[in-house]
Amino acid sequence: MKSAISTVWRFYIDGFRNMTLGRTLWLIIIVKLFVMFFVLRLFFFPKFLNSPEIGQDKGKYVGHELIHRAVSDENIPSKE
Numbered sequence: 001m002k003s004a005i006s007t008v009w010r011f012y013i014d015g016f017r018n019m020t021l022g023r024t025l026w027l028i029i030i031v032k033l034f035v036m037f038f039v040l041r042l043f044f045f046p047k048f049l050n051s052p053e054i055g056q057d058k059g060k061y062v063g064h065e066l067i068h069r070a071v072s073d074e075n076i077p078s079k080e
Contacts, residue, residue: 016022 026043
């Protein structure tokens with residue numbers, strides 16, 4: 001079992017060492033993920049639950065918002 005795992009491991013390591021275009025593509029993918037998860041999160045997804053108005057009662061706030069939004073959606077007339 002160990003030899004099969006080490007063979008597969010060596011196969012992938014040798015493949016990554018011999019890459020030319022693949023390294024550039026992996027770099028692009030890593031930069032894109034960094035932008036998506038770190039930079040965009042900072043600007044477009046603020047932390048509402050850490051605001052002082054909510055305080056320690058986060059569960060009650062989330063429950064109230066879910067109910068309020070569900071009731072608001074029911075009052076919208078359908079376009080049939």
